[in-house]
Amino acid sequence: MTVTRIVENNQTKWRNHADAEAVAKANRDGDPEWTYVAQQASDGWWYVAVFDEDGEGVGVM
Numbered sequence: 886m887t888v889t890r891i892v893e894n895n896q897t898k899w900r901n902h903a904d905a906e907a908v909a910k911a912n913r914d915g916d917p918e919w920t921y922v923a924q925q926a927s928d929g930w931w932y933v934a935v936f937d938e939d940g941e942g943v944g945v946m
Contacts, residue, residue, distance in 0.1 A: 897946050898930035899923075905931035908946065921946070 899905040905923035912921040912933070920936040933946040 898926075898932050900930065902931050905933055909933045912946070919943075 899908070902923060902925065909921040909923045912919070912935075918938060920940070922934050922936065923931055924934045925931050935943050935946060937943050
């Protein structure tokens with residue numbers, strides 16, 4: 886998967902935390918330079934947020 890900027894209609898999202906966490910873990914294992922975290926948004930969906938080495942958010946998957 887690639888990192889994409891946060892845009893209104895181009896986000897991948899999951900209903901279950903376990904699904905989002907599985908994607909986040911797979912990306913953490915494959916790309917340790919970035920931090921991938923499953924986070925639930927106010928709309929109830931789970932997203933995988935991506936952070937750089939300084940802890941700054943760079944987008945969602």
